[in-house]
Amino acid sequence: MLHPQVNQIRCEPGSSRDGFFCVAQRSIESIQLNNWHSTPFIFKLCVCCTHQELGFDLRDRELRTKQALSLIALIAGIGLYLFSGTALCAGLATDGVTGIEAAAFAATEQYMIQLDADQRLASDAYFEGKAWLILWNLFYGLLIAWGLMKSGLSVRMRNLGEKYTRIKYFQQCAYIVQYTLVVFILLIPLNMYEGFFREHQYNLSNQDFMGWFVEQGIGLMLELTLGSLLIAAIYVVIRRLPDSWAFWGSVTSVFFLVLIIMVSPVFIAPLFNEYKPLPESELKEQILMLARANGVPAEEVYQFDASEQSTRISANVSGLFGTTRISLNDNLINNISPEGVRAVMAHEIGHYALNHIIETLIYLSGIVIMAFFFIRFAFSRVIRPEWGVRDVSDIAGLPVVAALLSVFFTLMTLLNNTITRSNETEADIFALNAAREPDGFSEAVLSLSSYRKMKPGPVEEFILFDHPAGYQRIYRAMRWKLEQQSIVELEVPG
Numbered sequence: 001m002l003h004p005q006v007n008q009i010r011c012e013p014g015s016s017r018d019g020f021f022c023v024a025q026r027s028i029e030s031i032q033l034n035n036w037h038s039t040p041f042i043f044k045l046c047v048c049c050t051h052q053e054l055g056f057d058l059r060d061r062e063l064r065t066k067q068a069l070s071l072i073a074l075i076a077g078i079g080l081y082l083f084s085g086t087a088l089c090a091g092l093a094t095d096g097v098t099g100i101e102a103a104a105f106a107a108t109e110q111y112m113i114q115l116d117a118d119q120r121l122a123s124d125a126y127f128e129g130k131a132w133l134i135l136w137n138l139f140y141g142l143l144i145a146w147g148l149m150k151s152g153l154s155v156r157m158r159n160l161g162e163k164y165t166r167i168k169y170f171q172q173c174a175y176i177v178q179y180t181l182v183v184f185i186l187l188i189p190l191n192m193y194e195g196f197f198r199e200h201q202y203n204l205s206n207q208d209f210m211g212w213f214v215e216q217g218i219g220l221m222l223e224l225t226l227g228s229l230l231i232a233a234i235y236v237v238i239r240r241l242p243d244s245w246a247f248w249g250s251v252t253s254v255f256f257l258v259l260i261i262m263v264s265p266v267f268i269a270p271l272f273n274e275y276k277p278l279p280e281s282e283l284k285e286q287i288l289m290l291a292r293a294n295g296v297p298a299e300e301v302y303q304f305d306a307s308e309q310s311t312r313i314s315a316n317v318s319g320l321f322g323t324t325r326i327s328l329n330d331n332l333i334n335n336i337s338p339e340g341v342r343a344v345m346a347h348e349i350g351h352y353a354l355n356h357i358i359e360t361l362i363y364l365s366g367i368v369i370m371a372f373f374f375i376r377f378a379f380s381r382v383i384r385p386e387w388g389v390r391d392v393s394d395i396a397g398l399p400v401v402a403a404l405l406s407v408f409f410t411l412m413t414l415l416n417n418t419i420t421r422s423n424e425t426e427a428d429i430f431a432l433n434a435a436r437e438p439d440g441f442s443e444a445v446l447s448l449s450s451y452r453k454m455k456p457g458p459v460e461e462f463i464l465f466d467h468p469a470g471y472q473r474i475y476r477a478m479r480w481k482l483e484q485q486s487i488v489e490l491e492v493p494g
């Protein structure tokens, strides 16, 4: 008797995946000859679940050893990267330290006591709740995907598109428009709680409901137009290249990603906020000097009216290849001292000078490629025949793809956060050296405490923090200040 999985891996003549299937089948046949039932379970599992998909030849010991070693190297590499990233807040042991270290801790505490207990409790609760919301969003998203498939709505939306046009690309666009609208409507309660009520509950929002809703509408329009055109284009690649869609689909997605990063400061960001040149002032000239001294090709500093939406301070150096621009929000200008503004801008300039935009893009490309191969691996395993989806290139399977992507990216949070946190730490150090404003820097960090927990636990920081924790950032600034002072003192003769 054959194992049920064996029947599924028949080599289909003319199949575009002959290569993979034949190799797997040859391996299976050699097991069949010997007796499937006496084959160790793990071996069966490998044949049926992994090698069938990847096309590895199990008889080739050398190849298997190399693959195992590569896998171990990859896991070890990622592990090392994760653990060597940034010193975590919990790694800062205050016990038994003396000299500059002890003085830096004491100076950090002086900043920390500026926050009263209620403020600390509120920002901790806000941050912890946000972490739970990641999971709620995931579960709710999966539920929506399941509902769309199970109810047959997804297939009906596809059929509707096919009824009105014969051009495949437009059929796909028609589906994506319907899908986007349905998901938007189903997500309204969660988005309203998360983006509006909760932000008001923690005094982080200045927006009235109408303002918030209009903004959601603008986002929806972008998804309906740009989003559907781009996703439909990716589906063209999946349909046209049945053998290699995972690779070319990722290449196409990365290309779109670069395009979006390039156009967003000029075309997308102004849809949500008004950007205008910062009025001439000493501070503006200082920011431009900082930028020029560190190689940022910018002649203007833009201010945007973020206070329309929130009370958060923020700034950025955005764009790519000629669309680079330095922007800061009005909350930063209005609530932080000039020293603090210079420190924050030096941090943003640091992202540019240290090539973080390109670096992040390279990391993201790797993650996008992994995401596509994950879909290739998982799609056929989760799809049910009764859902009526023809194959992975059928747009009616989009909810399943979206669900798989949300699982994948939630799992990738740890890696993403570590990559971002490492860059943020580099930009912090750059900012201290460029602006030389450790107290301004600490003042700005302290004001971020309204929505970021200042002193998280080690696991919390490791998994959830995409920036170093506030306590650690202030400690670094204080230590920088004290070490610099000691250098100056040593230089003074006598």
Ligand SMILES: [Zn+2]
Pocket: 347, 348, 351, 424, 427
């Ligand atoms: Zn940053």
